[in-house]
Amino acid sequence: MRKLSKILSLALAVMMAAGAQGASLAEDASPSIRIFPVDRATILAGAVVDFKVEVNYSGGTADDVAVTLDGVPAVDVFGAATSEGITPEDGTYAMWEGVTFTRPGAVEVSVSANVNGITTEKTVAYTVLEAGEKKARNVILMIGDGLAQPTRTAARIMSKNLTEGRFNGYLNMDVMDVATLVTTSGIAALVTDSANSASAYATGHKTANNAMGVYTYNPNVDDQVGAKVENIIELAKRAGMSTGIVSTSEITDATPSAMFTHILKRSNMQAIADQMFLEGQRPDVILGGGAWWFWPSTTTGSKRADERDLIADFEGEGYAFVGSATELAAVDTASASRLLGLFNSGNMSPYVDKFIEKSPDILKGFDDQPSLMAMTKAAIDVLSQNEEGFFLMVEGALIDKQEHAMDWERAVVDTIEFDQAVGIAKDFADINDDTLVIVVADHSHSISVYGTIDTSKPGLEGLGVYENAKFPTYADEDGDGFPDVISPDITLAIGWGNHPSYYEDFRYHAVPSAPAVIVDDVAVANANGRAEDALLIAGNLTPEQPQEVHSADDVTLTAYGAGSSYFNKTLTDNTEVFFAMVNALGLNPLEFGK
Numbered sequence: 001m002r003k004l005s006k007i008l009s010l011a012l013a014v015m016m017a018a019g020a021q022g023a024s025l026a027e028d029a030s031p032s033i034r035i036f037p038v039d040r041a042t043i044l045a046g047a048v049v050d051f052k053v054e055v056n057y058s059g060g061t062a063d064d065v066a067v068t069l070d071g072v073p074a075v076d077v078f079g080a081a082t083s084e085g086i087t088p089e090d091g092t093y094a095m096w097e098g099v100t101f102t103r104p105g106a107v108e109v110s111v112s113a114n115v116n117g118i119t120t121e122k123t124v125a126y127t128v129l130e131a132g133e134k135k136a137r138n139v140i141l142m143i144g145d146g147l148a149q150p151t152r153t154a155a156r157i158m159s160k161n162l163t164e165g166r167f168n169g170y171l172n173m174d175v176m177d178v179a180t181l182v183t184t185s186g187i188a189a190l191v192t193d194s195a196n197s198a199s200a201y202a203t204g205h206k207t208a209n210n211a212m213g214v215y216t217y218n219p220n221v222d223d224q225v226g227a228k229v230e231n232i233i234e235l236a237k238r239a240g241m242s243t244g245i246v247s248t249s250e251i252t253d254a255t256p257s258a259m260f261t262h263i264l265k266r267s268n269m270q271a272i273a274d275q276m277f278l279e280g281q282r283p284d285v286i287l288g289g290g291a292w293w294f295w296p297s298t299t300t301g302s303k304r305a306d307e308r309d310l311i312a313d314f315e316g317e318g319y320a321f322v323g324s325a326t327e328l329a330a331v332d333t334a335s336a337s338r339l340l341g342l343f344n345s346g347n348m349s350p351y352v353d354k355f356i357e358k359s360p361d362i363l364k365g366f367d368d369q370p371s372l373m374a375m376t377k378a379a380i381d382v383l384s385q386n387e388e389g390f391f392l393m394v395e396g397a398l399i400d401k402q403e404h405a406m407d408w409e410r411a412v413v414d415t416i417e418f419d420q421a422v423g424i425a426k427d428f429a430d431i432n433d434d435t436l437v438i439v440v441a442d443h444s445h446s447i448s449v450y451g452t453i454d455t456s457k458p459g460l461e462g463l464g465v466y467e468n469a470k471f472p473t474y475a476d477e478d479g480d481g482f483p484d485v486i487s488p489d490i491t492l493a494i495g496w497g498n499h500p501s502y503y504e505d506f507r508y509h510a511v512p513s514a515p516a517v518i519v520d521d522v523a524v525a526n527a528n529g530r531a532e533d534a535l536l537i538a539g540n541l542t543p544e545q546p547q548e549v550h551s552a553d554d555v556t557l558t559a560y561g562a563g564s565s566y567f568n569k570t571l572t573d574n575t576e577v578f579f580a581m582v583n584a585l586g587l588n589p590l591e592f593g594k
């Protein structure tokens with residue numbers, strides 16, 4: 001094998017100069033080798049990716065590192081590496097930025113590294129895939145954040161109810177062309193967060209939690225350099241399509257930003273907002289919360305560290321800006337081709353608070369926020385003017401956030417709101433049969449519907465399981481799809497597989513009441529706002545967790561319209577959602593610009 005160019009030797013020299021503090025550890029340490037993309041990755045032919053090889057070791061010296069692709073030295077395939085540096089374990093890396101794999105089929109990558117006289121080898125295999133023939137002009141990806149299957153069940157019960165065991169109707173997301181189960185784990189942990197999982201949908205590559213659009217195992221280690229992979233918005237833009245993101249969270253939050261961003265830490269929201277404006281990544285329609293990342297630091301409530309007025313920047317690029325439901329409704333969507341709407345400084349409010357409780361303490365002045373349906377409709381109206389088609393991601397973000405807070409009524413009502421937005425996407429697909437609608441969660445939660453509660457009885461007395469679980473008394477007299485009363489006489493008994501210690505009173509909390517609060521770094525059950533006869537349920541999480549956490553359970557995907565048959569399989573890896581979209585749209589980067 002040939003030695004890898006001077007580039008690696010250079011990095012090694014730097015590393016050796018940096019010190020041999022690990023030398024005592026390293027006498028017999030053989031290196032660990034990491035290759036990005038990772039083993040068994042599928043790569044879209046022509047998509048832009050960074051190819052990166054890390055040789056991790058502490059102390060010692062590396063005198064030979066060789067990288068080959070199908071037996072050909074990497075330098076002969078991609079030229080000299082474009083960057084190199086030190087890994088978190090004092091090893092070395094080389095990266096070839098912005099390369100493409102063009103030939104469909106299998107690729108084998110081999111790395112051989114000699115450190116302290118010990119040779120370690122690693123081989124990974126990729127599949128390079130070309131998109132199939134174009135089937136759809138538009139894709140609408142609808143992500144219910146944390147939309148565990150029981151949340152879909154609970155929403156169907158709350159919205160439609162049952163008579164003699166049969167549902168009186170189905171949700172929009174229940175009536176689709178095809179369903180599959182989706183697995184959600186990332187490359188470094190069994191249980192994913194929303195950054196990693198949304199990134200898998202957006203790029204076709206899994207990464208580590210907190211990272212989006214970049215490969216890394218260690219997003220939280222400083223000075224990491226992620227290996228970028230191209231995302232769906234970049235690809236769609238290169239294809240001349242319009243793109244949009246809609247969410248009820250801060251629009252810089254993980255799920256919407258994974259569609260366009262490349263970042264190691266999802267919490268770096270100012271940088272995400274700045275990336276949102278970069279020409280190659282900039283969505284044409286942006287609707288959600290998180291205005292405080294767009295206001296200059298001089299504006300009260302801004303979270304920016306600089307004077308940049310990002311709203312003004314967007315307006316300078318021809319975006320119509322709206323800040324309320326009323327302003328959104330007034331937009332002439334037939335003439336607007338670019339639209340920025342920010343309806344809250346932070347996350348938008350749950351449906352229950354926006355439209356039912358309307359407590360000023362919770363709305364904090366944001367008393368004119370649009371529904372997810374209104375945002376979805378406006379986005380489709382603007383984007384669908386492009387003859388080349390559009391990609392739109394719509395997120396029901398607060399399903400997840402309310403599940404963390406174990407506030408199932410708010411989570412489930414937000415699921416109904418999300419489902420009505422699904423109905424708008426399906427209506428569009430019915431008129432425009434060249435549209436694919438995908439409804440999926442990014443990960444699960446440990447929520448479960450296990451019976452009913454007669455709330456007229458105290459404490460546990462009203463709990464019914466099996467034959468004593470009488471049907472709940474939800475009604476929808478006004479036909480708006482939402483229950484007339486959030487908490488009727490008989491409501492659902494809902495439990496959680498993981499939780500901090502908390503007081504369970506089986507009651508709806510009109511004013512949200514956190515399950516636990518942190519006292520001296522330890523989560524303590526919160527009695528505030530809970531009934532006197534509430535059960536104290538002992539937590540089964542580590543003591544620093546004040547909220548319910550994600551679970552590794554598979555999630556349900558339902559799809560509708562052109563190209564949906566891609567999901568006609570029992571089990572789907574989360575990365576395949578990207579390829580389903582690319583395949584439906586016939587996105588072939590090798591043909592772009594031809």
Ligand SMILES: [Zn+2]
Pocket residue numbers: 146194400401404550
């Ligand atoms: Zn979450």
